[in-house]
Amino acid sequence: MSDAKVIELAAHKAEGPKRKLVRPSGCKHLKVEIDEDAGVVLCLTCSKVIDPFVVLLGYAKEENFVFQDMIYWDEQTTELKVEAEKLRKEIRNLKAQKRRLIKTKAHIAL
Numbered sequence: 535m536s537d538a539k540v541i542e543l544a545a546h547k548a549e550g551p552k553r554k555l556v557r558p559s560g561c562k563h564l565k566v567e568i569d570e571d572a573g574v575v576l577c578l579t580c581s582k583v584i585d586p587f588v589v590l591l592g593y594a595k596e597e598n599f600v601f602q603d604m605i606y607w608d609e610q611t612t613e614l615k616v617e618a619e620k621l622r623k624e625i626r627n628l629k630a631q632k633r634r635l636i637k638t639k640a641h642i643a644l
């Protein structure tokens with residue numbers, strides 16, 4: 535059956551052993567490979583065919599975690615910069631106080 539308006543992808547016509555589409559269970563399918571010829575995503579650990587949506591969703595969640603981490607570390611950096619500035623100011627004040635005390639002590643000794 536051929537319809538000029540329907541485009542058939544070569545990947546879906548590829549022959550090979552029938553593979554069962556599975557949801558993540560047991561194996562977390564952390565390492566995957568895209569088999570472009572067969573048009574499937576394969577788990578490199580358990581060799582099962584993985585639903586591409588599940589893989590895409592995993593990448594999206596991981597990217598979101600990374601983004602949240604970036605926001606957290608950016609806030610931490612800002613807080614540390616404020617703390618560092620407070621400490622620098624305190625050091626300047628202590629040095630000034632030390633100079634005044636030395637000056638006063640020298641005055642008393644005279």
Ligand SMILES: [Zn+2]
Nearest residue numbers: 561563577580
């Ligand atoms: Zn797996």
